[in-house]
Amino acid sequence: MPFERLRIVLVDDQVARRGDLERALVEAGYEVAARLSSGGDLRARVAELSPDLLIVDLQSPDRDVLEDMQRMHQEQPRPMVMFVDESDSQSIQTAVRAGVSAYVVGGLPARRIRPIVEVAIARFEQFQSLRTELAETRERLDQRKLIDRAKGILMSKRGVSEDEAYRLLRKTAMDRKARLVEVARNVIELAELL
């Protein structure tokens, strides 16, 4: 995503500090879509605004809620960056190095915010693509298992060889313009009925 169109939502209860960070973000070329306080309908508001990135006060009582949203596929996970006070900065700097979380420290000049935001997004995208890849591998594996089971059923019910069973499944799929795995699923369901 080109960074000039990157939309950010800030979650911070401290209004004055939030203003400083917002100015720094705008100066760095980002669009701040909304500034939200913790409480009530935060979850719904974030879902509705659908930002590219969330910047959240480390001390926000809603941190666990926002992290929970990241877990949910149906809620479209967003990368999240923590925002901490300068007083906390020393202890938290190790967090960034340790890969714990991305942190923005209050009072940072605009030029130093960009790299943090970019790293957070890159890391998040890498994580998401790993998740997607894993889900796809799993689905392929599940499909192969279904096809194997359907082959087994055909072999025992119709006394055919494994190759013949496979050809039978494939021919049925082609004749009906259906996916092989759907035919396999039908065979299994039918066998369970009978």
Added chain:
Amino acid sequence: MNAARIRIGFVPLTDAAPIAVAAERGFFARHGVAVELSREPSWATVRDKLAANALDAAHMLAPMPLAATVGVGPFQQPLVTALSLGLGGNAITVSRALFSELARLAPAAPGNALEAACGLARLAALRGARGAPELRFGTVFPVSMHSYLLRHWLAAGGLAREDAVRIRVVPPPRMVAALEAGELDGFCVGEPWSSVAVQRGSGVLLATGHDLWNHAPEKVLGVRLDWAEHEPEPHRALLRALLEAGAWCDAPEHRSELAALLAEPRYVGAPRETLEASLRVPGFHLFARYAASFPWRSHAAWILCQMLRFGQLEKALDVRRVAGDVYRADLHREAARELGLARPRDDEKVEGVHSTPWRAPGRPEDVELGPDLYFDGGHFDAKHAIAWLAGVAAPELRVPLDELAAAQGRLA
């Protein structure tokens, strides 16, 4: 003794009591530990600060050190625990509307957690059939006993799939408001929030955590593995102080004073009466009795099995070995021995088989343990963790059972 202050994080809840008491009643000082307490607003913040070396030790949900160690969550960082901060204290509460609907459908549901779970599954099916919105339950964190007890209970009735019921994280202080606003149909949360819903008449308590699993694990003291390795003496001193503080908390004559201490804004900051009411319920909060502070490997193994069962853990692992690597019974015993306290001999027990208090072999003498029944009559043997997984409904299981079986080692 190391002069450096040990930084301890806690979340403002009743079961942070041993930490508050150790600081306020001189137990840390007696063991030569200088501490700096830090009140934290969320579990994610506690976890991040501990992992980032901004804290040395922390009050954590029992599954959190396991989750961080195996990489369930945003990062992987080996954590260990040698001390449980208490057993039990949760409850499942539902809205008055859901309760009426449930009681009509399953008259045996009130007072019977299994009947209630089955009734709820029928109710969910009926709702689905008429296109009504799905049920929504609140929990406190994705890796928490609240989530696992709730999901274990839902699954027992037939609601095992993640999408069968919408489970969402809601900060505990907002749970009751969310129930009253109709955003939730129920929740599983620690005290005093179920009591508050019941007192206000907006919720009905359906099952306590104790009903679901007697004396279930709840919170632990988590530390980084490298800290435990490099600072063994400060760690043991911390454990000794907290063991003594836990025994202090358990004494009935201290409960009133404890409620007053926790009510202070720098600790829980909730009304004293509310805190005291739940502390006065016999057996609801246990800090020392029944070896409540012992980090049972079987508790850890059960938790890892839930992570596998509900699809949070996506790779095969040796359940008992990881459980024992994170839940450090050995370190606990050293600290207990230094105090001359009796401690269990074994690292694990079969869960779900004791309906009354029983004596487990211990040193220097046997240890009295509490009942450990599950509401569904099941039992859990860490030695046969994968067989347990094979026997429960686990539609979200991501790791093939044969792969898991092959990963199990041969611990004695």
